[in-house]
Amino acid sequence: MIDRLEREVDMLSRHFQVLELVLENEPIGIVKMSNETGYEHHEVRYSLRVLEEEQLIEPTNNGAIATDQASEFVADLDEKLDTVSDKLEDMQIGTELEVGH
Numbered sequence: 001m002i003d004r005l006e007r008e009v010d011m012l013s014r015h016f017q018v019l020e021l022v023l024e025n026e027p028i029g030i031v032k033m034s035n036e037t038g039y040e041h042h043e044v045r046y047s048l049r050v051l052e053e054e055q056l057i058e059p060t061n062n063g064a065i066a067t068d069q070a071s072e073f074v075a076d077l078d079e080k081l082d083t084v085s086d087k088l089e090d091m092q093i094g095t096e097l098e099v100g101h
Contacts, residue, residue, distance in 0.1 A: 011047075014039060016077075018047040019056060023070060027063035 014037075021033050033044045048064055051057045056070040 014043060015047045015050055018044060019051055019066075019070065019074075022051070022057050022064045023066050023074070026065040027060050029063040032063075 017037055018033055018039075021036055022028055025032070030041055030044050030048070033039070033048075034041050037044065039047075048057065048059075051064075052059065054069075054073075055067055056073055057064045057066055
Protein backbone atom coordinates (compact mmCIF):
# COMPACT_ATOMS: atom_id res chain seq x y z
CA MET A 1 0.00 0.00 0.00
CA ILE A 2 2.75 2.46 0.92
CA ASP A 3 4.82 1.34 -2.07
CA ARG A 4 2.02 2.48 -4.37
CA LEU A 5 1.90 5.87 -2.63
CA GLU A 6 5.66 6.22 -2.99
CA ARG A 7 5.47 5.44 -6.72
CA GLU A 8 2.70 8.02 -7.15
CA VAL A 9 4.78 10.65 -5.31
CA ASP A 10 7.78 9.84 -7.51
CA MET A 11 5.65 10.22 -10.63
CA LEU A 12 4.20 13.54 -9.40
CA SER A 13 7.71 14.74 -8.70
CA ARG A 14 8.67 13.91 -12.29
CA HIS A 15 5.60 15.74 -13.63
CA PHE A 16 6.51 18.81 -11.56
CA GLN A 17 10.13 18.71 -12.78
CA VAL A 18 8.96 18.54 -16.38
CA LEU A 19 6.53 21.42 -15.79
CA GLU A 20 9.31 23.46 -14.21
CA LEU A 21 11.54 22.86 -17.25
CA VAL A 22 8.75 23.98 -19.56
CA LEU A 23 8.17 27.13 -17.51
CA GLU A 24 11.88 28.00 -17.45
CA ASN A 25 12.79 27.03 -21.03
CA GLU A 26 9.69 27.17 -23.20
CA PRO A 27 9.45 26.04 -25.86
CA ILE A 28 11.29 22.85 -24.99
CA GLY A 29 11.26 19.40 -26.55
CA ILE A 30 11.34 15.88 -25.20
CA VAL A 31 14.99 15.21 -26.03
CA LYS A 32 16.25 18.30 -24.20
CA MET A 33 14.00 17.56 -21.19
CA SER A 34 15.23 13.99 -21.10
CA ASN A 35 18.85 15.15 -21.20
CA GLU A 36 18.22 17.76 -18.47
CA THR A 37 16.36 15.43 -16.09
CA GLY A 38 17.88 12.04 -16.82
CA TYR A 39 14.40 10.58 -17.38
CA GLU A 40 13.78 8.31 -20.35
CA HIS A 41 12.02 9.82 -23.37
CA HIS A 42 8.87 7.77 -22.73
CA GLU A 43 8.73 9.01 -19.12
CA VAL A 44 9.00 12.64 -20.24
CA ARG A 45 6.41 12.02 -22.96
CA TYR A 46 4.00 10.57 -20.39
CA SER A 47 4.52 13.54 -18.05
CA LEU A 48 3.90 15.93 -20.93
CA ARG A 49 0.68 14.09 -21.77
CA VAL A 50 -0.50 14.33 -18.15
CA LEU A 51 0.38 18.03 -18.00
CA GLU A 52 -1.42 18.64 -21.28
CA GLU A 53 -4.53 16.81 -20.02
CA GLU A 54 -4.43 19.07 -16.95
CA GLN A 55 -4.22 22.03 -19.37
CA LEU A 56 -0.92 23.20 -17.85
CA ILE A 57 1.08 22.93 -21.08
CA GLU A 58 0.36 22.79 -24.78
CA PRO A 59 2.43 21.36 -27.60
CA THR A 60 3.83 23.49 -30.41
CA ASN A 61 6.03 22.68 -33.38
CA ASN A 62 9.01 23.98 -31.36
CA GLY A 63 8.22 22.11 -28.14
CA ALA A 64 5.99 22.39 -25.11
CA ILE A 65 4.89 25.76 -23.75
CA ALA A 66 3.07 26.65 -20.54
CA THR A 67 -0.54 27.79 -20.51
CA ASP A 68 -1.95 30.64 -18.45
CA GLN A 69 -3.34 28.01 -16.05
CA ALA A 70 0.18 26.83 -15.27
CA SER A 71 0.97 30.05 -13.42
CA GLU A 72 -2.14 29.70 -11.25
CA PHE A 73 -1.31 26.05 -10.58
CA VAL A 74 2.24 26.85 -9.50
CA ALA A 75 1.05 29.72 -7.30
CA ASP A 76 -1.27 27.35 -5.40
CA LEU A 77 1.07 24.36 -5.40
CA ASP A 78 2.95 25.01 -2.14
CA GLU A 79 -0.29 25.42 -0.19
CA LYS A 80 -1.76 22.24 -1.68
CA LEU A 81 1.42 20.28 -0.96
CA ASP A 82 1.41 21.55 2.64
CA THR A 83 -2.18 20.32 3.03
CA VAL A 84 -1.28 16.87 1.70
CA SER A 85 1.82 16.77 3.88
CA ASP A 86 -0.28 17.58 6.95
CA LYS A 87 -2.71 14.78 6.08
CA LEU A 88 0.15 12.31 5.70
CA GLU A 89 1.61 13.41 9.01
CA ASP A 90 -1.76 12.89 10.71
CA MET A 91 -1.81 9.33 9.35
CA GLN A 92 1.38 8.34 11.17
CA ILE A 93 0.98 5.77 13.88
CA GLY A 94 2.78 6.72 17.08
CA THR A 95 6.08 4.99 17.74
CA GLU A 96 5.09 4.54 21.38
CA LEU A 97 2.53 1.90 20.36
CA GLU A 98 3.66 -1.67 20.69
CA VAL A 99 2.55 -4.04 17.98
CA GLY A 100 0.14 -6.69 19.23
CA HIS A 101 -0.94 -4.86 22.40
